[in-house]
Amino acid sequence: MARHRQSYEGVAVAVPVTVPYVRYSTRTAHWFIGQAVSGLLQASGLKKADIDGLSLSSFSLAPDTAVGVTQHLGLSPRWLDHVPTGGASGVMCLRRAARAVQAGDADIVACVGADTNHVDSFRQTLGSFSNFARDASYPYGSGGPNSIFAFITSNYMRTYGATREDFGRIAVDQRTNALGNPHAMFKKPLSLDEYMSARPISDPIHLFDCVMPCAGAEAFLVMSEERARGLGLGHAVVRGAIERHNAFADDPVMFRGGWLVDRDDLYAQASTSPDQLDFVQTYDDYPVIAMMQFEDLGFCAKGEGPAFVRAHTMTSGGTFPNNTSGGQLSAGQAGAAGGFLGMVEAIRQLTGQAGARSVPDAQLGLVAGFGMVTYDRCLCTGAVILGRPA
Amino acid sequence: MTTPLIRPKRKNPVLRTRQMNLPPSGRGRVALGLTAAAAEGRFELQACADCGAVQYPPREACCKCLSVRLRWREQPGEGTLLSTTTLHHSNDLFFRERLPWRLGLVHLDAGPTLMVHLHGEVGDEPGPVRVGARLDRAGQAVLIGYPKNGGAHMADDTMLREMTSDPKFRKVLVTDGKTEVGQAIVRALVKAGADIVWVGHAEPWKKLGGLEDISALPQVTLVPLDLTNGRSVTELAGEIGGKVDIVINNAEVHRTFGIGARRGTDAAKAEMDINYFGLLRLAQEFGPALKGRSADGATGATAWVNLLSIYALANFPPHGTFSASKAAAHSLAQCLRAEMRPAGIRVVNVFPGPIDDEWNQHVPPPKLASGTLANAIVKALRDGIEDVYPGDVAQEWLERWRDNPKVLERELAAGGT
Numbered sequence: 001m002a003r004h005r006q007s008y009e010g011v012a013v014a015v016p017v018t019v020p021y022v023r024y025s026t027r028t029a030h031w032f033i034g035q036a037v038s039g040l041l042q043a044s045g046l047k048k049a050d051i052d053g054l055s056l057s058s059f060s061l062a063p064d065t066a067v068g069v070t071q072h073l074g075l076s077p078r079w080l081d082h083v084p085t086g087g088a089s090g091v092m093c094l095r096r097a098a099r100a101v102q103a104g105d106a107d108i109v110a111c112v113g114a115d116t117n118h119v120d121s122f123r124q125t126l127g128s129f130s131n132f133a134r135d136a137s138y139p140y141g142s143g144g145p146n147s148i149f150a151f152i153t154s155n156y157m158r159t160y161g162a163t164r165e166d167f168g169r170i171a172v173d174q175r176t177n178a179l180g181n182p183h184a185m186f187k188k189p190l191s192l193d194e195y196m197s198a199r200p201i202s203d204p205i206h207l208f209d210c211v212m213p214c215a216g217a218e219a220f221l222v223m224s225e226e227r228a229r230g231l232g233l234g235h236a237v238v239r240g241a242i243e244r245h246n247a248f249a250d251d252p253v254m255f256r257g258g259w260l261v262d263r264d265d266l267y268a269q270a271s272t273s274p275d276q277l278d279f280v281q282t283y284d285d286y287p288v289i290a291m292m293q294f295e296d297l298g299f300c301a302k303g304e305g306p307a308f309v310r311a312h313t314m315t316s317g318g319t320f321p322n323n324t325s326g327g328q329l330s331a332g333q334a335g336a337a338g339g340f341l342g343m344v345e346a347i348r349q350l351t352g353q354a355g356a357r358s359v360p361d362a363q364l365g366l367v368a369g370f371g372m373v374t375y376d377r378c379l380c381t382g383a384v385i386l387g388r389p390a
Numbered sequence: 391m392t393t394p395l396i397r398p399k400r401k402n403p404v405l406r407t408r409q410m411n412l413p414p415s416g417r418g419r420v421a422l423g424l425t426a427a428a429a430e431g432r433f434e435l436q437a438c439a440d441c442g443a444v445q446y447p448p449r450e451a452c453c454k455c456l457s458v459r460l461r462w463r464e465q466p467g468e469g470t471l472l473s474t475t476t477l478h479h480s481n482d483l484f485f486r487e488r489l490p491w492r493l494g495l496v497h498l499d500a501g502p503t504l505m506v507h508l509h510g511e512v513g514d515e516p517g518p519v520r521v522g523a524r525l526d527r528a529g530q531a532v533l534i535g536y537p538k539n540g541g542a543h544m545a546d547d548t549m550l551r552e553m554t555s556d557p558k559f560r561k562v563l564v565t566d567g568k569t570e571v572g573q574a575i576v577r578a579l580v581k582a583g584a585d586i587v588w589v590g591h592a593e594p595w596k597k598l599g600g601l602e603d604i605s606a607l608p609q610v611t612l613v614p615l616d617l618t619n620g621r622s623v624t625e626l627a628g629e630i631g632g633k634v635d636i637v638i639n640n641a642e643v644h645r646t647f648g649i650g651a652r653r654g655t656d657a658a659k660a661e662m663d664i665n666y667f668g669l670l671r672l673a674q675e676f677g678p679a680l681k682g683r684s685a686d687g688a689t690g691a692t693a694w695v696n697l698l699s700i701y702a703l704a705n706f707p708p709h710g711t712f713s714a715s716k717a718a719a720h721s722l723a724q725c726l727r728a729e730m731r732p733a734g735i736r737v738v739n740v741f742p743g744p745i746d747d748e749w750n751q752h753v754p755p756p757k758l759a760s761g762t763l764a765n766a767i768v769k770a771l772r773d774g775i776e777d778v779y780p781g782d783v784a785q786e787w788l789e790r791w792r793d794n795p796k797v798l799e800r801e802l803a804a805g806g807t
Contacts (some may be wrong), residue, residue, distance in 0.1 A: 013414050123481040127414055135421035136447035139414045139532055140505045142482030147505075150475035151495040158515070159475075200478045243560035249453075253472045323457075375447055375494065382636055 007269065011098040012228035013386060014221050015044045016237035018183045021216035021332045025116050029060040030072050032114040032334075034221035037073060040110055043291050044221060045234060053079035053106030053222075055097050057089035057113045057336040072348035075155035079106035087283050088219070088243065088369030089113055089336055090343035091382035095241045097189040097222035107223060114217035115335020122213045128190060143202050145285065145373050146210060150202040152377070153288040155253045157204060161304040164204060167287035170322070171208050171329050173314035174284065178326025180316065181356030185212055185332035208329070216334030218344045225389060234351035236386040240269030243382035255287075258381035259296040259368065262283070267298070269383040272366075274298040277385070278350060278362040279321040281342025284329050289378075290322065293368050297383060314355040324349060324357050342367040346386050363388050373387040392510055397548040397559050398689050410685040410734045411483035415528035420448040423462045429776040435500070437463040446502040467521035469498040471535065474508060474515050474587050475670070484527070488552065488697050494535045496521055505531050510547045511537040522620035524774045525555040525631065527684075527734035528779050529727075545772060548688070553737055554774040555636065557694035558583035563634045565590045565615060565672065566641035570747060571697070573600045574636060574764035580609050582768045588630055590615030590641070592622075617668030618640050624660035627675035635689060638767065640697040641668055644749040648710035656709040665715035666722060671724050674711070681733035694730060695738045695772055696723045700784040702741060703791045704798050708752075727776075743783025 017039035019032050033056065041048060049262050054077045056066040065074070066082035090113060095110035097191055118229035124143040124316045127134060141147055156162055174194050178184035190208060198207035221233075228235040244258030267273055274297065282290040299320070300308040312320035323332050324343040328338045346365045348354040359365075364387045371380040391418050417425065420436075427434035437444045438452035439459035473495040480486045494508040496519055504521060512519055513533050521533045526532045531690035536551070537544070545556055557579050564574045566580070567589035579587050587610050591601065594614060607611050613630065616622040645657045683691040688717075692792045701713035702720035720739065729735035743748040758781040766780035779788045790798045 044716045126481055127416065131418050132447045134414075134416045135418055137505050138416075138482075138530075139526065139530065140507060141477045141493050142414060142480045142484050143477045143485075143493075146479070147477060147493055148476050151473035151493075151505075154475060155473040155495075156516075200476075202478065203476045205475070253495055257437060376505060 005104070005269070007243060008098050008102075008238035010225050011101055011238045012223055012225040012235035012353070012389070013094065013238060013347055014223065014228050015040050015272070016232040016344040016351070016353060017043060017219040018218035018344060019114070020183055021065040021185055021214045021334050022240055023117070023185070024119050024216050025215035025289070026118070027116055027215070029058045029114055029116045030064070030069065032116060032215060032217040033058065033069055033112055035071050035246070036112045036114055036217040036272050037075070037110055037166070040219055040221055044231060045230070046108065046193065046235050048075065050108055051075060051077060051110050053077050053097060053100055053109030055081040055083060055093040055109055055111045057083045057085070057087070057093060057339060059117050059335045060115045060117070060121060079109065085369070085380040086336055086371030087285060087339040087378070088371035088380035088382045090340040091241065091367060091369035091384050092243055092380070094222060094238070094343060094384055095243060095382070097281075098238055098241070100177050101222055101224055107227065109222040110219060111340070112219040112221060113337040113340035115215060115337060116310070117213050117335065130374035131211075133373075136375055140216045146202040148373055148376060149286040149288065150205045152254050153209075153286065154204055156255060156288050159255060160303040160306060162288075162291065164196060164206070165192065166306040166309050167209060168192050168289070169309045170284070170287040170314060171289050173196055173318065174323045174350060175330045177314045177324050177382045178330035180355060181331060182324045184326040184330055185331045185367075186270060186326065190330075205286065211285060211328040211333035211338070213339055214332040216332070216337050218334070218337040218340035220344055220347055229334070235389060236347050236350040238264045239272070239385040239387045240265045241382070241384040243380070246379050247381065254294070254377040256302065257292055257296050257370065257378070259270055259293060259383055263296065263298050263383070266383055266385060270383065271339070277366050279316070279324055279346070279365040281346050281365065281367045282327070283339070283342065283368050284323055284327040284337070285370065289370055297366065297368060316359050321359045324354065324359060339369055339371055342369070343384070348387050350386055391541045391749040392543040392547045394543040395551070395558060397686055401687070407683060408412060408685045410527070411487065412528040412732070412734055413484040413526050414482060415530050415744045416665035417530055418448070423448060424523060425525065426464060427464070428521045428525050428715050428760060431773055431775040433465050433467050433521065433523040434462040435465050436460045437504070444500040444502060446504055465498070465500055465521075467498070469496040469504070469519055469521055471495075471512065471515040471519040472503070473519050489600070493551070494519065496535055497523060506533040506535040507549055508535045509537060509540070509544065509550060511541055511544055519607070525736065525776060526553050529731050529736065529776070551688055556582070556770040557636060557768060557771055559585050560635040560692065561586040561588070561633050562636040562677070563588045563590065564638045564640060565631065567591050567601055567604060567612065568598045569640070570600065570760040571745060571763055572640050573604050573771060574760035575640060575767060576604045576607070576610060578761070578764035578768045580607050582772070586608060586611065588613045588634070590626070617671060617747060618663045620671050623671045626779065627679060631676055631679035632683070634676060634680065635683070635691045636693045636695070636771065637680065638695040638697070639669055639672055641696060643710050644709070646709050646712070646749060646752070648707050650768065658715070661712055661715040666718040669719050669722055677726065677730065680735050684733040684735050691735060693736045693738055694726065695740060695767055695771070698723065698739050698741050700741045700743050700779065700787045703787065706802055733764060736776060738767075738776055738778065740767060740770070740778045740780065741784055741788070743787065745780040758783070758791070
């Protein structure tokens with residue numbers, strides 16, 4: 001019999017912070033991390049010395065890691081973690097921080113996803129992203145993730161009958177959500193016609209299927225519920241969390257993600273089911289991946305993603321609120337902060353800080369992560385269910 | 391069907407000649423195994439000696455059983471095309487200048503999934519496809535998806551032309567037209583569709599057979615060229631250096647002496663003067679010109695071929711000084727290859743076994759016919775191959791040399807060929 005898993009009970013997630021995104025920056029990642037930690041202190045009223053745990057995710061910090069950041073910012077945590085899972089790092093930083101708090105290894109953990117973006121950073125990152133990318137994907141057209149996700153999208157369309165319009169619905173509704181998010185990079189509405197007539201990037205991927213790389217940071221604090229209440233901080237609680245790496249390695253082309261392996265575990269931890277959730281924050285590096293999450297996280301069956309998006313509105317006031325901040329497609333992708341965007345937005349939704357884009361009476365939400373295309377697919381998947389405290 | 395390449399128009403001399411931006415050339419040490427095989431025209435992947443799994447991308451351990459006993463094994467390349475995309479945007483200058491560019495994702499029958507450059511004749515997915523490995527313009531191996539049954543003009547595919555050095559519509563310099571081998575190379579180039587073949591001949595007053603036959607071909611122009619004479623090389627480079635797309639250096643001196651059989655150094659010096667210094671003189675004059683035109687359209691400068699010898703790998707004592715000169719030339723050719731690579735010019739080294747000519751009179755058969763050698767050179771250019779070992783003797787020596795160079799040395803010292 002499998003050993004009983006300890007619940008995430010008693011863990012609070014609080015203080016959603018966004019360091020505003022800019023398309024390009026001459027600053028280093030350290031600047032954005034510093035701004036994020038400063039933002040956490042300002043919003044919480046804590047002092048720097050109160051932060052005794054740091055969980056960090058960043059691509060552009062090299063050759064530094066979280067270690068160098070402690071000296072750079074004058075922090076002295078007793079628990080330190082550097083999480084290299086990119087788009088899945090928000091979920092994974094939270095999981096690790098929650099366990100540290102439960103175990104008493106740290107009292108207050110700052111979780112930060114931050115990256116800078118110089119004018120030529122994106123190109124340089126692509127060629128050196130992984131050994132497999134250098135050896136087996138970058139020499140093939142150097143399209144970066146665009147060409148990989150073009151393969152995945154094209155295969156999905158052919159297999160399940162999805163059309164570009166179906167993906168367009170996801171992008172268009174997310175843009176509507178972004179208009180209520182002051183931090184979003186895109187400020188103008190997007191029509192389905194504009195989506196359809198955008199220029200091709202890597203067929204069938206067109207311009208509005210792609211995220212805009214930018215610089216910025218997202219951050220939050222993890223502590224005990226008791227501590228959060230004592231500090232008077234609005235917070236959400238962790239109802240369940242999963243992660244998986246390199247799932248379905250024998251699938252010749254990706255059509256499902258690791259969420260499928262662990263989703264029953266996730267809903268069992270939270271004693272809930274997909275239809276009980278008030279919103280989802282999917283990982284949206286490309287719309288096809290958001291659609292895959294609708295299926296693999298159990299909102300519809302495999303292959304029913306296209307029918308599902310035709311049947312729903314995915315705006316914050318719609319029948320299936322998805323990526324209520326606009327997601328990376330409309331808010332921008334600030335490197336590893338892209339893996340934190342959904343988490344920070346979910347905390348805002350559950351603590352009444354989402355302003356115009358608030359999902360009415362949101363009690364329970366799901367945040368999914370997806371990270372690291374080392375060759376022909378993303379390897380890291382994770383998800384967490386957050387709720388309002390009882 | 392591939393649209394046949396049409397003869398390019400004369401270049402507008404006012405326009406700037408486009409310079410080469412190479413495709414990404416970074417590879418890890420393990421991944422270079424793919425390049426080593428592709429350099430000889432083979433498609434090999436890592437196969438596990440313990441569980442038999444074939445894997446890609448290359449790794450340090452078997453992804454099925456964790457064994458480190460990984461061997462590079464030739465692959466038939468049969469597979470299914472799972473997905474395709476056409477890039478309209480690239481972050482790399484080489485591809486940016488060549489958009490749109492078509493790519494495929496292939497499920498190889500042997501197991502792994504491969505990202506490949508797609509030949510234009512490969513249809514939409516799903517469908518059968520055959521994968522092969524080629525050196526790209528950076529000299530690194532890439533995988534290519536070919537149609538199961540290619541059309542007559544498949545070599546003219548624009549993607550493939552970027553990977554290969556097909557002589558069709560190109561201008562070639564063959565450095566010595568006085569030998570049977572040289573004349574066979576000229577004929578093979580003309581047959582392959584070369585636009586112009588300049589044929590070098592030293593000491594024009596010495597009349598040797600066969601030169602009139604090839605100079606009667608409309609594509610052929612005889613040019614004076616003496617590789618022992620720096621001025622002669624410089625003058626020819628001044629005249630045609632800016633037009634040559636392929637250099638084939640076949641000039642050689644071959645005498646059949648070891649150390650004790652002939653006193654003095656005159657014969658050895660003559661061999662070195664052509665076989666080694668001749669290459670050096672030629673490379674210094676023609677190398678920079680080729681490099682400057684390596685991105686000059688569909689028929690730009692593309693390759694440099696050295697006629698070496700299998701004796702370059704291990705000394706054949708009865709032809710001891712000749713072997714030494716070819717070993718020197720081989721070493722210099724590796725230097726040339728490194729210096730030409732930044733421009734995307736491929737250096738092709740040809741290592742024939744004994745050629746059926748007067749200087750191998752005492753060598754027993756099998757010996758390599760001139761025509762066979764010439765065809766092997768043209769095929770190497772067409773297939774983008776970097777190291778060629780034509781003939782049974784060369785193949786056998788190569789195998790023995792790879793197996794154990796010390797054992798081969800002992801065998802050759804004992805008179806074993």
